[in-house]
Amino acid sequence: MAERPAKVFHRPVMVDEVLEYLQPKNGTIIDACVGGGGHARAILDFPGSCRLLGIDVDPEAIASARRQLANLDNVELVHSSYVDMADIVRSRGLEPVTGVLMDFGVSLHQLTSPERGFGHDIAGPLDMRFDRSASEPPAFELLRRASRREVLGWLREYGQEPFATRIARRISERKDRLKTTEDLAGLVRSSVPAHRARRTLARVFQALRIAVNHELDNVARGLDSAIGLLAPGGRLVALSYHSLEDRLAKLSLRQGRRAGVLDVLTPKPVRPCLAEVQTNPAARSARLRAARKTVPGPRR
């Protein structure tokens, strides 16, 4: 019997651009969202002698990265949130940190695994947690406990959803019956005109995912930690997949520049080339921003 091709865990985005801005040569490079280890592999294959600290909050990602990087010995993989990267680096003596890559968002594996509950077009429990081993509630439980006002806030703030009021009202009326992705997708579809359904579904699922995982708070804290940890001359590369993440990256870099600790290397976000978007449509929304930690000059 023919062997089924192994399921791809994730296809790393803008690999050439990541390497160009990260310039991984020596010291420790932190891959703060190591996922399936695609970027990590490319970083370790880049000529130089860096070691890599790969972090991911999803134990399935760490297991996959471990397989992907199995034959390499200059790698440490840690199941944790990138919010805690400073503690991880210090407790393992991994200074100096010469680069940090933050590839925000969701992996293909998370999006397409039915039991993870991320996809509005894939039937499964309405879970959406990056880390199912943590005590945080899954999406259906969060909705069950939330007030209509809270749901409305998430849909507006995290989904920028035009039908937020109507959808929040319907969610709060039916919250005890929303257990699966199909339950929520059905509710959304019946709340908006048919031609608006697909985009609305994407926005509502994105909003809920951000709320379940406290994503924006984590992104802001993670960027701060990364900037604080970088050695002089070290580089930060952030890949965002929606405007809320990209805005946080832009603000952090701008603040760093104003405080005199960063040189911004990308005046505008860098986008993937057409050929990449054609071969990997998941790359189409990617925006890359990069900065270099300033090197303090001699005091006069």
Ligand SMILES: C[S@@+](CC[C@H](N)C(=O)[O-])C[C@H]1O[C@@H](n2cnc3c(N)ncnc32)[C@H](O)[C@@H]1O
């Ligand atoms: C787009 S994927 C990264 C893909 C990876 N660069 C690769 O080449 O396979 C984003 C990853 O970030 C992880 N993630 C999300 N929030 C996190 C957090 N607070 N700390 C660490 N990892 C996080 C997700 O679990 C997911 O695996």
